[in-house]
Amino acid sequence: MDLDWSFLTSFGLMLFIAVGYYWKKHHGIPDGPRGLPFLGFAPFFGPNPQDTFLALKQKYGKLFSMYMGRQLTIVLNDYEAIKAAYVGQADIFTGRAKGFVFEFITRGEDGETHGLGMLEGERWKNTRRFMLSTFRDLGMGKARIQDRILLEAECLNETIAQSNGEPYDPFSALSAAVANVICTLCWGRRYDASDKVFQQILVNNGVVAEYLAQAGPLLSYPVLRFVPGKLKQGWERFVEVIRSTKAFQKAIIEEHKKEYQGDEPRDYIDAFFKQQRKVGTEEENRIFRDIELETNIRGFFGAGTETTTVTLYWAMLYMAHYSDIQKKIQREIDGALDAGRSVTVEDRANLPYMEAVCREIQRCANVTPFGVLRANTEETTLMGYRIPKRCFIMPNFLAVNRDPKLWEEPNEFRPERFLDKSGKLFEPPYFMPFSIGKRACVGESLARMEIFLMFANVLQRFDIYPDASFPLPSVDSYTTSISCRPLPYKVRFCPRNQ
């Protein structure tokens, strides 16, 4: 048989180029699970991705690589690896993973992505600096914001009281309380829980959170959104919700524009207008365009409401499971405060056990088990491995929170681990529910204050009991939306006899 030498030569050349390309891309990177062509490892995450990733840590150690669709992803599996990247090489690992769906949410009519959560480089730095200083001026970490949170805590208690000790799911009430804090900070307005517009914003927020958790396949293959059936329906609903949320935020900004006279800012939007009126450099002017404002307030609302609500939802569930711990907190509160007064931030120093319980709930609940994906903006070497430019970076916070080298009996719910021998609060550096480094959560101090004040004031006023007709879900079961939520539950909130 005659050999077709020209075919063989072309084939050999193509093979050589393909192998060369593969080698160039993959040499020196961490090992990891193989996955399938085009789909990567995503189909193997399974119904409990948390268990899958804990098992992968056992197999591969500190870090491993995998493909999600076509995207090379590096998973950082322990405290040392996360610290080496996020703190040790902070400037390189502060990029944000870009994916089709997040880009869709944050893309303006100019075709660019906007908003703190997605920006990079100087624009990200300047936006973040402005956000932090504005929230500080508006009272973050001060008495002014405490008053707003206490008002919402009071309304939350009133709503809970209306359940009259009957089995009750507190999710909506918690969500309204937490969302109102952000609404007041961002656009100076709070809503009654029965307000139809407010209810719609909360429903929309839930739809977006749920959709984002399932949107993995669109990351590499956006075309899948047109496939008839579940994918297409989900996408269409999501687009509709995003459109109506954008329209709502635009209307709020326009309303503010009419009212704003250049006075002392009442909220984030006013502070932004004030900054817009200052003549700045070209770069400064770029980050003070309306599109940035609109994307940011939507981002703060989305990022701040779901995570904080879900943490408080876990907190109530844990209390129904651990009545002895609940009683211990209540004894501490009763001993530290005069009767009839609400718990405030000033009481924190006298409530170390309460503070320890808040931290243990965050450690055990793992509301953001894999953080928010980042990207490395340059090729680099991490712990001896080559990390090609613009990998997705996934911190496995769950594995840190379950690491037996860091926590004694990590699977136990044991708040005392956050107290030192003299009973004072002790927070180790590897406790990082808000991530670490230059791009850690900007809402950390606000969230901590909300969790402490709302949780403590509910426990001061109510005993939380399970009800035999509504068996409690286990604290080990969860559903994954954009954060990790407990399964829905009902408990009884009974007014305490102090």
Ligand code: HEM
């Ligand atoms: C319990 C509550 C919260 C948790 C567990 C949480 C967790 C996180 C985490 C893990 C990140 C990713 C950081 C990284 O890239 O490494 C993040 C980012 C972010 N969070 Fe939070 N967060 C919470 C509350 C809030 C609140 C109340 C706000 C309100 C403004 C907020 C706004 C943001 C924003 C804007 C980012 C993006 C920051 C950036 O890219 O520079 N978060 N959060």
